[in-house]
Amino acid sequence: MINKAIQRTQKPLILFLSMAGAVIGMSLLMIVTQVYTNLNLVKQGDSGAINEQFLVIKKEISVMNTMGASSSSFSAEEVEDIIAQKFVLDYAPFVTGRNFEVFAEMGLETGQKGSSLGFIESLPDKFIDVDPKDWTWNEQQEFIPIIMPTSFLDMYNFGLAESINSPKISKDMAGLLSIKIRIKGNDLQGLYYGRVTAFSDRINSALVPLDFLSYANNKYGSGDQDEPSKIIIATANNKDPNIAKYLEENGYETNNEQLRGTIIERLIQPLLTFTGMLCVIIIIMTILIFILYGEILIIKSKYDIHVLSLLGFKWKAISKVFNQFFLKVYGVITLISLVIFFIVKMLVDNVIKENLVFDNLPIISWQTILAMMLFLAMFISINIFSTRKQIKKIAKAK
């Protein structure tokens, strides 16, 4: 019954506007947090078939090696030095095809055929994170399993597909395609078929099983194995600062630059950070407005609060009524914010899925939930605290 005593002192319009502000603040916070965490996921990348803690190392391309003055491959001494480093747990050189040509041909939806001269590489099985039965090859096998760099897919989707108006290919779809592989060398030619078994964004050339590459080298290739221009190492922790230091000192680099993560970092992240800051400002303002609204509501009910106190009602019981009203309001705000959040998220996720070919986006990440809870907790506790303080003061006074 205290509700009635507290009157219809509210102006619905002002309440509505305060709530609208809070909804904007809250949903914006959630959206920004979610987009940020989603992009972080995409940035970390999908190492796929190559394990997280492997690093591909090559030499920086400099004027010297372009001019032929220094070598762009790793000499035996350099390799020994790398292996000797404490952070290197394991090592292998990339194995390349020796002096034969590889043509790859793919049938496109439009009936055209895309073909290109390519090259294939391989790594020992222990560096490949694919089901072993999917990564074998023998002469009787119909298909050569291939691990494709994600950048190839991106290039196709953003380059070729767009220009010839072909639909984009997702990773799943790519696995269904059959690739014709023609190998020429030693005056011999051979035709093989390949299938994409897995993707990785840690590599920038197609990988085939070592068995196939050895076979191809024997049949079509010639010459000795060159010094490797790319090697792979296993580390305990890729982010070990010693690694970056060693690489820099020796003029080596990993293929981070090709990772799409860098693009995200350079272009989109600053935008997000700016929006995030804007968000914080909006939130502070909406909290302020809300608290003021609450205070005004209570001040308008001053007479009633005082009479209730005089009649013998405890101040806590009185403030409970106000707080219950505010909690209902917060409930509505949260609900509406969630609805807005999920709608916007759907739209943004589609953009990410289409343009960055990334599938594993969560429904809602824990960071977003945390942000939402923190926002609510702050909001509610400030409100409740100031309400109780105000009411106690009024109940005491004459």
Next chain:
Amino acid sequence: MKGEQFSAESVWGNSCEVDSSFSYFLKSGSGKGKSTFSAYIMGLRSDYSGEVLINGRNQKEITLDEWSDLRQSKLAFLAQDMRLFPNMTLIENLLIKNKLTDSKTEAEINSMLQALEMDHKKSQMAGTLSLGQQQRVALIRSLLQPFELLLMDEPFSHIDDLNIDKALKIILNECEQQKAGYVMTSLGSNHGIENNKTIYL
């Protein structure tokens, strides 16, 4: 209630004791502090020098929650300005107080209203009642609780003599049932009641 004491340093230069087994008539002219007296007893004000003891306890030390308890079940109060909730109906004003302690049945409330000729106004907004009507409602409201002492600050200022008699009947009846005392303040006449004691301000 055992007693209250006002020490010699008070503005009134008096010390006095209010014992709930008695009834009191507080007599003074205008502006001499009748409402202030009530305000001190009900815990609404503490701006005095000297000592006010309520049930032996220093008035200034009583907490807000303890005041709520006192106002709920020991001290009943009829303010000079009545203090109803204008946006609630007459009957809602009574029920909200009654519900605190479940003191009277609806039937009992109705009969009090009937006695004061107010029961036909039950659903009217309290803010639209006349001053005399409001005072009658406030009076009934002050009786809807257990109490040991009933404080009435100029309770009949807007009521005609006929209704005063009826009102007094209800008050005295209630006080007798609860074995409680009362303090009634007034500008002048004591309305023909026999009080046990008189306090002068």
